[in-house]
Amino acid sequence: QVQLQESGPGLVKPSQTLSLTCTVSGGSISSGGYYWSWIRQHPGKGLEWIGYIYYSGSTYYNPSLKSRVTISVDTSKNQFSLKLSSVTAADTAVYYCAREVRLKDYGDSRTWFDPWGQGTLVTVSS
């Protein structure tokens, strides 16, 4: 079964770039059919979708974060990555990677996330 694991620095200084990698095991990103997403959760708060990438490199970002987000994929390593620039304390959160299903049904979007990585806490502080 597919498993995802986030990795990266747990502490980032303000104004710097947050960089995280998600390693996928038990399945190939290149097999297609799925999108690979990043989602974050501020401490004690709800979930915020950041964006996704397809194995081809096609991306889509949450408009609220689009100017600062870059998601990339390395199919040779079966990994995808997140970069969030110009971070502030408001970017302190647990960051999750997840496999996303995206389908259409007569114009209605069918989306869900399964499975999720265990999450990694990133703190923005000097």
Add this chain to the structure above:
Amino acid sequence: QSVLTQPPSVSAAPGQKVTISCSGSSSNIGNNYVSWYQQLPGTAPKLLIYDNNKRPSGIPDRFSGSKSGTSATLGITGLQTGDEADYYCGTWDSSLSAEVFGGGTKLTVL
């Protein structure tokens, strides 16, 4: 302020039934499918329901989902102490062009 509105908390006794509501609008729930996630304390969210009312393999039929208009509901029967968790609804918002989630509902099994 989340796009989808959920009650902050619900509670019920073991063995009882509880429902969790998720209210949205025509740009999200009204015209797209809803998923539900369970987040046990200190863990990552886990898919419970997709396509409004379908359960992934391994999810017991004590969990059910429904949708009507611009609202969705998660139902849990035969409550167990192990069901204590935060529950989130999610869907695509066609106006925001983003996946959106509810603020989460904390379930307490008394």
